[in-house]
Amino acid sequence: MSFMVGHQTSKFAGDPFASQGLWGTPNGRANFCEEDYAITFYIAEFINSLSNVAYVYLALKSIYPTRSHFPTKPKIDFMSFSLLALGIGSFLFHASLRKTLEFVDELSMLLLSWSMLDAVFAADISSPSNRRLVRGAIAVFHIIFCAVYLQTVNIIIQVVGFLGGMIITGFKSHYLLKGLKTSDPTDEKKLSEAKAKNLTNRGWDAVYVSLFGYLLWNIEFMYCSELRAAKAAIGLPTSWIFEFHGWWHVLTAIGAAQFMDVAREMRAEVRRQKGTGQEKKEK
Numbered sequence: 001m002s003f004m005v006g007h008q009t010s011k012f013a014g015d016p017f018a019s020q021g022l023w024g025t026p027n028g029r030a031n032f033c034e035e036d037y038a039i040t041f042y043i044a045e046f047i048n049s050l051s052n053v054a055y056v057y058l059a060l061k062s063i064y065p066t067r068s069h070f071p072t073k074p075k076i077d078f079m080s081f082s083l084l085a086l087g088i089g090s091f092l093f094h095a096s097l098r099k100t101l102e103f104v105d106e107l108s109m110l111l112l113s114w115s116m117l118d119a120v121f122a123a124d125i126s127s128p129s130n131r132r133l134v135r136g137a138i139a140v141f142h143i144i145f146c147a148v149y150l151q152t153v154n155i156i157i158q159v160v161g162f163l164g165g166m167i168i169t170g171f172k173s174h175y176l177l178k179g180l181k182t183s184d185p186t187d188e189k190k191l192s193e194a195k196a197k198n199l200t201n202r203g204w205d206a207v208y209v210s211l212f213g214y215l216l217w218n219i220e221f222m223y224c225s226e227l228r229a230a231k232a233a234i235g236l237p238t239s240w241i242f243e244f245h246g247w248w249h250v251l252t253a254i255g256a257a258q259f260m261d262v263a264r265e266m267r268a269e270v271r272r273q274k275g276t277g278q279e280k281k282e283k
Helices: 046-050 053-063 078-096 099-122 128-152 155-180 193-222 224-234 238-242 244-274
Strands: none
Touching: 046 078, 046 244, 053 078, 053 244, 078 099, 078 244, 099 128, 099 155, 099 244, 128 155, 155 193, 155 244, 193 224, 193 244, 224 238
């Protein structure tokens, strides 16, 4: 996923098989450390592509939480849909390294941000009409933001939009959780300290896992030559453990999915405390 600004000026291109793949010579703005078409004629970056299965798997796990839901009773919401779209979009870009599909990858990241903002900002609004108004405003903002990005093709805009959305989501989640909990164990209408602590810890765990994945990506970016030498010395398939951008996909998928679960639980708790009966209706 195109998340780091630096890769726009440093491309790991010119690999021996780069012009011999199904999708043609890569023309995307980003080209990662994994050697192009080294494994198969059909996929430009093999591990960077297949690691996106983590997004798809965790999205489907949320959509079909039990066997009774599969296949005709999906439990889909906006967040699980955005996670699924991100996995597909990122797979297509890394498989092809085509510029058009790079935009699909980047826009799917903004879709993920949109879905999380939608979940936490609409959670504590009791009035259905006000809730629709807030969700509509968030939708309009993101659509305009994406249009501006596509018009300018400035990666900084995409990075600021994605990071800004995640940060705002975090602050809003903290605010929600603070209003839900109580230190009085006899107050059954409020969230207990233990449950609130559990949600807080899981939320931070999701952040830490994602940050660790981002650290691995940066290590790969800065030390690509050294990593390529190590992979050549070790050989396949063991060398795949050094495809750190692929690990970024797996770890951020885990972090995003866990944070989504926390957001869903907070949203359900808000509805329970407000007595709006919207737990099952909220998408």
